[in-house]
Amino acid sequence: MMKNLRASRGKFFIERLIAEGEHDRQDFKYTISDARKIARSLSAFANHRGGRLLIGVKDNGTVAGVRSEEDIYMIETAAQIYCRPEPSVTFHAYKANDEGAQVIVAEVAPSDIRPIYVQEDDGSQKAYIRVADENILAPELLVRAWRRQNSPQGSLLTLNAVETTVIDTIAASVGGMISSEQLIRTVKASRFTIEEAITKLAAIGTVEFRYHGGEFMLVLKDQSEAIG
Known part of the structure; x- marks a missing residue:
């Protein structure tokens, strides 16, 4: 969880990741507001080759910084409550600019057992796959x-x-x-x-x-x- 994460110096590392843009193994998230929507990202990455969420980065690549540790709780909720089986997600915090803004990198491991399903709000279970910079229904x-x-x-x-x-x-x-x-x-x-x-x-x-x-x-x- 964020309160237990110690931010490492990572300005140039984060800059390199951002320079890659969003692709089949990377997604930018300014903030996390919908656990089920994030569950779809986790499913898509886990069913693909794995991937990472850069939390605190806007869609245009601007570093805004993580605004609340609730973002981390939301991802944990997405993995534990809305994904079946639960995907493996690890968190790393980095100081991403000279002002001390922190970016959290949430690494999603590729699943050894697929599919990873998402419990949708209508009660159905759906699996997603990452294609370019999109999460597509498999x-x-x-x-x-x-x-x-x-x-x-x-x-x-x-x-x-x-x-x-x-x-x-x-x-x-x-x-x-x-x-x-x-x-x-x-x-x-x-x-x-x-x-x-x-x-x-x-x-x-x-x-x-x-x-x-x-x-x-x-x-x-x-x-x-x-x-x-």
Whole structure:
């Protein structure tokens, strides 16, 4: 918690981080006012490759400094109350300018067991993924692939005819990518069978999800930059 954090000199370190801008592993937060909204950031980072929140930094990169230790309590609440399972978050305080303004860096570790869900206000549980500088709702098939990775069947590598056809269809698609709905319309099999094939291929790392043009597309791993 902030009251137990000893701020280290970190002006140049924080300047270097801010110079990176907001990206898939970094987000600026001037202040923390909504625990559930922060829970979505924690979920997105933990389901991705990890990331960090720079608390006390405005969206334009200006150091404002942490205004209240409630910001730290709010993040802890987000992790403990609104995330399932709880993601790992560590805090470090830095003196970020000559006036002594403090910036808190909240480091979110990548989760070994995905997905990390957020308990939404309507009672539903949703998983998020970090894409560039946004927290995006993870598609259901990606969530199913994550769950499959946690089970013994997730490592099965033998492919059936439909799974092979799915791979061939993705490879032959324009730009090497295709939406799951396009794939379902193209491959001659039931929706259930094709969705199971996508889930398995994503779980074993053959197929990946890429966010493109406002939707998640399926690509083969060697043609993709992975998002998760």
